[in-house]
Amino acid sequence: MMNELLELLRQNARLTNAQLADMLGTTEAAVAAEIHRLEAKGIIKGYSAIINDELAKTSEVEAIIELRVTPKRDCGFDEIARTIMMYEEVESLSLMSGSYDLSICVKGNTLKEVAMFVSQRLSALDGVVSTATSFVLKRYKEKGIFIEEEEKDERGLICP
Numbered sequence: 001m002m003n004e005l006l007e008l009l010r011q012n013a014r015l016t017n018a019q020l021a022d023m024l025g026t027t028e029a030a031v032a033a034e035i036h037r038l039e040a041k042g043i044i045k046g047y048s049a050i051i052n053d054e055l056a057k058t059s060e061v062e063a064i065i066e067l068r069v070t071p072k073r074d075c076g077f078d079e080i081a082r083t084i085m086m087y088e089e090v091e092s093l094s095l096m097s098g099s100y101d102l103s104i105c106v107k108g109n110t111l112k113e114v115a116m117f118v119s120q121r122l123s124a125l126d127g128v129v130s131t132a133t134s135f136v137l138k139r140y141k142e143k144g145i146f147i148e149e150e151e152k153d154e155r156g157l158i159c160p
Contacts, residue, residue: 001026005034006043011144013047050145060107062091062136063114066100067122068129077101080127089117100132111135 004024008015015023017031024031038044053060067084071077077095084104085093092105104122108114118133139147 001030001034002038002043005031006038009035009044009047050142050147052147053139054148060109061111061114063106063108063118064134064136065104065106065118065122066096066132066134067102067104068099068131069101069125070127070129071101072127080125083125084122087117087121089114 001024005020008020008023017028017035020031021028035044051058069077069080072079081093081095081102084090084102089106089108090104091107092103094103095101096103106114106117108117114135115133118131122128123131141147
């Protein structure tokens with residue numbers, strides 16, 4: 001039941017325990033107990049909403065920062081990752097394979113604020129070799145949800 005429950009919650013965390021129980025063919029009490037168990041074990045870390053920032057008229061700036069770092073002996077990338085994730089600007093942080101080591105999603109109020117965070121805080125960290133910053137211009141899809149639905153063309157097809 002755990003995997004099916006987690007998938008349903010990924011799709012819509014606002015489903016009630018009764019709705020989840022119906023979908024899973026179990027009882028409301030069993031769903032509530034399983035959710036509580038998953039939260040207590042740290043498997044479920046939290047719940048969030050997916051927001052269309054354009055419609056919400058938020059002016060936040062989001063950037064993806066690629067970081068190349070020199071791993072530390074005995075702890076690899078963990079020490080620098082712990083330092084970086086403590087900054088409030090950091091929304092997410094992931095260890096990557098490929099041409100860079102860490103991927104960081106950062107939010108700020110302005111382009112300059114994000115740029116200053118990168119140049120004064122991230123670049124100055126011991127072990128940081130290089131950074132590459134890309135600003136998010138428009139979000140189309142997040143966590144499987146379309147942010148902006150396609151406008152439907154209500155005009156009919158005209159055939160000769």
